[in-house]
Amino acid sequence: MGSPTKSAAEHDEGAVGRRRFLTFLVAAPTLTLATTNLAPDGLDAAAAEAGVPGLPQPADIMDLGDVLILAGTPTANLLVLEVTEDGEAHFELPRAEVGQGITTAVAMLVAEELDLPLSKVRVRLADARPELLMNQLTGGSNTIRSVYGPVRRTAAAARARLVAAAGRRWDLSPDRLVTRDGAVVAPDGRTASYGSLTGLAATLPLQGLTAKPKPESEHTLVGTPTSRIDARAMVTGAMRYTLDLDVAGAKPTMVRRPPTINGTVRSVNNETAVRAMPGVIDLAVVPTGVAVMAETFGQALDAKDALDVTWNDGTVDALSDADIRKRLRAAALPFVVPPLLTRHVDAEFDFAFVSHAPLETNSAIADVRDDQAEIWAGLKSAIVAKQTIAAAIGLPEDRVTVHVRQSGGSFGRRLFFDGALEAAQISKAMARPVKLMWSRIDDMRHGRARPATHHKIRATYALGQVLTYEHRVAAVETDLRHGLGEILTATAARLPVAGNLSFAQTVFLTTVKVPYDFGVVTELLNEVPLKMHTASWRSVYSANTRGAEEILVDELANRMGKDPVAFRRAFLKTDRQRRVLDKVAAAGNWGRTMPAGFAQGVGFHDEYKSCTACLVEIDARDPGKPRVVRAVIAADVGRPINPRGLEAQLLGGLTDAISTTLRAGLHIDRGLPLEGSYSQFHYARQKDSPTDVRIFIMPADGEPGGAGELGVPAAVGAIANAYARATGTRPRSFPINFDVDFTPFPR
Amino acid sequence: MPTYTFAVNGKTVTVDAPADMPLLWVLRDKLGVTGPKYGCGIDVCKACTSHLDGEAVNPCVVPVSEAAGREVTTIEGLAEGDTLHPVQEAWLEEDVAQCGYCQPGQIMAAVALLRKNADPTDAEIDAIQNVCRCGTYFRIREAIKRAAAKM
Ligand code: FES
Ligand code: FES
Numbered sequence: 001m002g003s004p005t006k007s008a009a010e011h012d013e014g015a016v017g018r019r020r021f022l023t024f025l026v027a028a029p030t031l032t033l034a035t036t037n038l039a040p041d042g043l044d045a046a047a048a049e050a051g052v053p054g055l056p057q058p059a060d061i062m063d064l065g066d067v068l069i070l071a072g073t074p075t076a077n078l079l080v081l082e083v084t085e086d087g088e089a090h091f092e093l094p095r096a097e098v099g100q101g102i103t104t105a106v107a108m109l110v111a112e113e114l115d116l117p118l119s120k121v122r123v124r125l126a127d128a129r130p131e132l133l134m135n136q137l138t139g140g141s142n143t144i145r146s147v148y149g150p151v152r153r154t155a156a157a158a159r160a161r162l163v164a165a166a167g168r169r170w171d172l173s174p175d176r177l178v179t180r181d182g183a184v185v186a187p188d189g190r191t192a193s194y195g196s197l198t199g200l201a202a203t204l205p206l207q208g209l210t211a212k213p214k215p216e217s218e219h220t221l222v223g224t225p226t227s228r229i230d231a232r233a234m235v236t237g238a239m240r241y242t243l244d245l246d247v248a249g250a251k252p253t254m255v256r257r258p259p260t261i262n263g264t265v266r267s268v269n270n271e272t273a274v275r276a277m278p279g280v281i282d283l284a285v286v287p288t289g290v291a292v293m294a295e296t297f298g299q300a301l302d303a304k305d306a307l308d309v310t311w312n313d314g315t316v317d318a319l320s321d322a323d324i325r326k327r328l329r330a331a332a333l334p335f336v337v338p339p340l341l342t343r344h345v346d347a348e349f350d351f352a353f354v355s356h357a358p359l360e361t362n363s364a365i366a367d368v369r370d371d372q373a374e375i376w377a378g379l380k381s382a383i384v385a386k387q388t389i390a391a392a393i394g395l396p397e398d399r400v401t402v403h404v405r406q407s408g409g410s411f412g413r414r415l416f417f418d419g420a421l422e423a424a425q426i427s428k429a430m431a432r433p434v435k436l437m438w439s440r441i442d443d444m445r446h447g448r449a450r451p452a453t454h455h456k457i458r459a460t461y462a463l464g465q466v467l468t469y470e471h472r473v474a475a476v477e478t479d480l481r482h483g484l485g486e487i488l489t490a491t492a493a494r495l496p497v498a499g500n501l502s503f504a505q506t507v508f509l510t511t512v513k514v515p516y517d518f519g520v521v522t523e524l525l526n527e528v529p530l531k532m533h534t535a536s537w538r539s540v541y542s543a544n545t546r547g548a549e550e551i552l553v554d555e556l557a558n559r560m561g562k563d564p565v566a567f568r569r570a571f572l573k574t575d576r577q578r579r580v581l582d583k584v585a586a587a588g589n590w591g592r593t594m595p596a597g598f599a600q601g602v603g604f605h606d607e608y609k610s611c612t613a614c615l616v617e618i619d620a621r622d623p624g625k626p627r628v629v630r631a632v633i634a635a636d637v638g639r640p641i642n643p644r645g646l647e648a649q650l651l652g653g654l655t656d657a658i659s660t661t662l663r664a665g666l667h668i669d670r671g672l673p674l675e676g677s678y679s680q681f682h683y684a685r686q687k688d689s690p691t692d693v694r695i696f697i698m699p700a701d702g703e704p705g706g707a708g709e710l711g712v713p714a715a716v717g718a719i720a721n722a723y724a725r726a727t728g729t730r731p732r733s734f735p736i737n738f739d740v741d742f743t744p745f746p747r
Numbered sequence: 748m749p750t751y752t753f754a755v756n757g758k759t760v761t762v763d764a765p766a767d768m769p770l771l772w773v774l775r776d777k778l779g780v781t782g783p784k785y786g787c788g789i790d791v792c793k794a795c796t797s798h799l800d801g802e803a804v805n806p807c808v809v810p811v812s813e814a815a816g817r818e819v820t821t822i823e824g825l826a827e828g829d830t831l832h833p834v835q836e837a838w839l840e841e842d843v844a845q846c847g848y849c850q851p852g853q854i855m856a857a858v859a860l861l862r863k864n865a866d867p868t869d870a871e872i873d874a875i876q877n878v879c880r881c882g883t884y885f886r887i888r889e890a891i892k893r894a895a896a897k898m
Contacts, residue, residue, distance in 0.1 A: 237782025296776035359794060408849075439788065651886065656882060
């Protein structure tokens with residue numbers, strides 16, 4: 001594919017929402033367009049929109065999604081759309097698909113704008129493209145928000161060119177032509193398929209052609225519940241994940257890892273014996289351990305287990321949960337408001353480490369040669385991955401090709417590319433292509449985790465008003481070194497936070513906000529840096545921070561003599577928020593009488609220009625084995641692209657909340673998580689999930705907000721509140737039932 | 748090395764493999780049948796669920812020698828040509844999959860359940876242990892009920 005040249009450029013400017021775009025014709029035999037996202041008309045406009053009475057918090061003014069959009073604005077060729085000779089639209093998406101349904105949503109936008117059946121749209125994940133600078137990061141619930149305008153703009157430009165080409169062929173004015181079902185239709189009924197027009201459309205000199213996306217009121221596909229475009233491949237086993245690829249010569253490889261996090265190899269004591277094992281092809285010491293390659297993964301696994309290795313210490317060998325908790329408590333910043341003279345509620349909460357545990361373990365294929373390298377992996381920050389890998393194996397960046405593969409879950413995990421980097425290092429050391437798979441045990445123990453956090457909250461109240469609200473979060477440092485740091489540096493001058501804050505504090509302040517009018521609100525984060533593998537976990541700081549707040553809100557309501565729903569209704573800031581809350585209260589029959597041991601609970605959350613409420617019913621007759629039996633969720637995301645996909649995201653968020661609130665976490669014991677399997681890390685199973693779930697998506701009104709992470713915090717609050725009411729306890733430490741009820745695997 | 752002959756999705760195959768090699772790796776690494784997924788290798792996650800003579804098994808813990816002379820069915824062998832199995836159809840109608848990684852195993856587990864029990868109760872569906880880390884359980888439940896109604 002050629003790159004756009006000045007002479008081929010068509011100035012196709014227009015304003016969609018707050019942002020402007022420039023679409024180029026790319027020199028190619030078929031119609032191919034690339035769209036640049038120009039500087040925004042000003043995110044300052046957003047500040048004006050956020051006219052919340054009282055004191056807006058930073059995330060009200062500009063949230064993390066805005067930051068990512070702003071950082072991504074000046075990059076060229078953001079999107080590439082091609083209309084092929086067989087009448088399909090091929091779209092390259094510089095994002096990762098990890099199950100969140102973004103390829104389907106984007107295909108819907110393209111199909112809508114082109115008047116093309118959805119089945120004729122193909123969305124491919126783009127290779128790492130460093131020229132996109134900061135525009136290839138999948139996170140912050142930002143994908144739909146960042147591509148909604150540009151995708152429609154690009155497809156609209158393609159449609160205008162196809163229509164112009166048909167007009168030229170028939171000698172008719174384009175404004176007399178319409179498009180339908182992948183073809184241009186003339187007033188006399190003649191049709192020309194897009195496939196037959198694409199060649200002509202690619203060559204027509206059409207300077208100054210302008211095209212506007214359809215008005216949203218004319219959308220017939222966008223906004224309607226639609227099934228995933230890849231669902232059939234998924235249910236027939238045809239879907240190819242990284243390890244299902246057949247890359248010539250790439251053989252199964254596994255790594256024997258140290259007994260503690262970040263330990264290193266001192267010596268391999270039985271290399272000859274292991275090399276002689278059946279199927280073993282090669283062995284190499286790499287920074288993370290000892291890699292073994294074999295004919296099958298079964299043999300690689302046996303060989304790695306047979307290795308006798310002497311290890312150097314890791315980086316947190318002395319640390320266990322109790323020490324970490326002590327450090328977190330010490331790190332929580334003090335409150336400003338003394339508890340004197342005012343009525344107040346104080347509460348402290350602890351949340352354990354949580355594994356991301358995507359079902360597809362960390363995996364990658366790497367083929368590193370002397371003068372070039374090729375990598376395949378599921379990557380949410382593909383550009384940083386490419387740059388880091390190139391540096392690590394000593395090749396210029398342009399000699400390293402990084403293919404982004406659709407992957408089996410992420411939840412934040414695949415922001416990091418440690419598997420791809422390790423595969424590249426092994427391939428270089430062995431001088432062969434490798435197919436690297438992490439064992440489940442390693443994935444849980446040496447993979448990434450949501451950091452443990454400690455929370456102190458104090459609210460003061462008088463005369464039916466909440467006067468002050470303070471939340472101090474102490475967290476083990478969340479590793480953000482996957483490109484987000486660069487993005488925040490680049491946008492620093494525009495951020496609505498004063499002073500010289502750390503990246504983490506910036507992310508915290510651009511994601512977390514209290515949705516209630518609680519007087520003077522201060523929320524502060526203090527991080528404890530520990531050298532272990534952490535990463536954002538679906539909803540970054542919000543799951544714990546907002547989850548804890550929703551628990552406190554119930555206790556505050558109780559103290560002030562109000563019903564939890566009525567209390568939230570009274571203190572929520574906007575009618576839009578209240579409508580969402582009212583929806584679950586009505587649909588969930590809030591306040592109905594429940595048998596002993598059962599209770600309802602409610603939670604609310606607002607983030608990334610979206611808001612959601614969750615109402616659950618829990619069966620906690622046995623407090624050690626509670627089950628959420630029913631859930632009602634409502635969400636307002638501004639403009640849902642695919643309500644069906646959105647419901648799936650909210651369902652996933654609910655299951656995450658059930659798991660992490662009730663049973664799923666990691667115990668850190670002398671420098672290593674004890675958990676190494678789903679029989680130990682208790683992510684919910686079918687028997688733990690509700691048999692009745694109803695999800696309501698509020699009608700479209702505005703621009704799309706973020707949704708991938710939205711579901712977790714409200715559900716955490718709802719579940720904990722239901723548990724508290726059912727059992728008469730005040731849960732303070734999560735997960736609630738967190739015994740070591742298993743024999744850990746050997747280290 | 749011993750050789751074993753068995754059927755995979757209706758085709759007879761013969762492989763050279765140590766007797767104790769787990770069937771999962773024979774399928775994936777020797778035969779290129781990649782529908783069954785690795786998620787743990789120790790019979791916990793159930794991502795590899797397939798059928799041996801029509802019964803659900805977890806090939807990550809079934810030695811290849813046990814498959815000799817028998818019929819292995821993986822997710823790839825469930826549809827009849829282009830005609831999907833009713834369980835697969837129900838999965839599409841409920842749009843169950845998110846990342847999709849667990850779904851071959853979920854579907855094979857559901858098919859095995861419905862073979863034994865044409866109209867499972869919620870409690871019987873609860874007995875399915877397959878992990879779905881994307882949390883699609885409710886849609887899986889609905890899809891099983893839908894498939895039961897179809898069959
Ligand atoms: S891989 Fe077979 S049960 Fe997990
Ligand atoms: S759909 Fe992702 S693990 Fe089940």
